Amino acid sequence: MEQNDLTMRPITGREELCLFTRLPYVLNEELADDLPAGRRRPEWMWVALRGDHLLARLAWWGHAGDDSPFLLDIFDIDDSSADRVDIGVRLLQTAMAEVVPAGRPPEYIRCVPPDWRESEVTKRVVEDRIAVLERTGAHLFVERLRFEWHPGTPIPEPSGRLVFRPVRDTEEILALMTLVLDGTLDAHSRDDLTRMSAREAAVRHYEDELAHYRSPRDWWRIATLPDGQPVGFVTPARNDYNPIIGYVAVLPEHRGNGYIDEILTKGTRILNTQDVPRIRAATDLGNTPMANAFQRIGYVNFERTINMTWH
Structure with missing residues (x-):
C-alpha cells in the first residue's frame, strides 16, 4: 500500500525479520520464536518504507490460536526522520484499518527505562510515540513498574503467622x-x-x-x-x-x-x-x-x- 513516497505493508513472513528488526527494541529477540508459536503473525507486523529504508514499524501480539491480537506492543519510528511523527500516524492508521477494523483497538504497551524522564533523548523518543498514539485517538491509561528478582537474593524466613x-x-x-x-x-x-x-x-x-x-x-x-x-x-x-x-x-x-x-x-x-x-x-x-x-x-x-x- 503506497501513500505518496511511502510503502506501508505487512511483512511477508519470517524471511523479513531482518528488515523488521532494523529498528532496535527489547522485544526484537523474541520475534523469531513468537512467529512459529502463533503469538505473532506476519499480517500483524507492519512496516513503513521509503525505498529500502525502514522508517517505522509496528506489531501486535496475541495468544496462540486467537483470531485477533491482544496487545499492540511494538511501535517504533526512525528518530532521525524529521517527519517521524507524521509517518508513525500514517502507518498506525493504515495498519489498524486492516488488522482491527472494528471495535476498540487492543491496548498499547511500551517498555521504557525506569528513569526515562531524566534523559532528554529517551524522553523525546517516548513522547514522540505517545504523540503518534494520541493523534489516532489513544490516551495514557497507566504507567507501570516492572520488577525483577535474581537467585541468590536473600529470602526472608517465614514468620509463622500464615x-x-x-x-x-x-x-x-x-x-x-x-x-x-x-x-x-x-x-x-x-x-x-x-x-x-x-x-x-x-x-x-x-x-x-x-x-x-x-x-x-x-x-x-x-x-x-x-x-x-x-x-x-x-x-x-x-x-x-x-x-x-x-x-x-x-x-x-x-x-x-x-x-x-x-x-x-x-x-x-x-x-x-x-x-x-x-x-x-x-x-x-x-x-x-x-x-x-x-x-x-x-x-x-x-x-x-x-x-x-x-x-
Whole structure:
C-alpha cells in the first residue's frame, strides 16, 4: 500500500525479520520464536518504507490460536526522520484499518527505562510515540513498574503467622479474585469495574492471563490464618517468556497487617526452587504499597511500561 513516497505493508513472513528488526527494541529477540508459536503473525507486523529504508514499524501480539491480537506492543519510528511523527500516524492508521477494523483497538504497551524522564533523548523518543498514539485517538491509561528478582537474593524466613496451601479449584481462586477487587489500586481492574461486576472482572482476568500460564497450577498458594481463614493468595507461574509472580493480593479485611510481604515471599520461594534464572513482576506506578513490598523482598525496578488505550 503506497501513500505518496511511502510503502506501508505487512511483512511477508519470517524471511523479513531482518528488515523488521532494523529498528532496535527489547522485544526484537523474541520475534523469531513468537512467529512459529502463533503469538505473532506476519499480517500483524507492519512496516513503513521509503525505498529500502525502514522508517517505522509496528506489531501486535496475541495468544496462540486467537483470531485477533491482544496487545499492540511494538511501535517504533526512525528518530532521525524529521517527519517521524507524521509517518508513525500514517502507518498506525493504515495498519489498524486492516488488522482491527472494528471495535476498540487492543491496548498499547511500551517498555521504557525506569528513569526515562531524566534523559532528554529517551524522553523525546517516548513522547514522540505517545504523540503518534494520541493523534489516532489513544490516551495514557497507566504507567507501570516492572520488577525483577535474581537467585541468590536473600529470602526472608517465614514468620509463622500464615499457613499456605494449594488452590482447591478454579472456583476458589475466582471467588478470592472477586473479593480482592474491593478497594483495588490496579488501574485495569478499576477500569473493568466501571463496565462489569467484580465477578465478571475476575473471570475476565483469569481467562486473559492466569488460564494461559504454562506452569502447573499446584504452584499457586492460598494464605490462611492458622484457623484456616483465607488472608490472600499468590500465583507464581511461567508465562510465555519468564517465571513471574502473576497475581498477589490480600483480602480487604486483612490489609495493613504486613501479610503481603509473607505472601509475596512464599511465591518467590516456590519459583526459586524451580532453578529459575530470574523472576519478573509488575504493578502500577500508583500502587505504592505493592511496589514497596516488591522492593522489601529484594525485587529491583528494572523497567517501566507506558500503557495507552483508545476510548
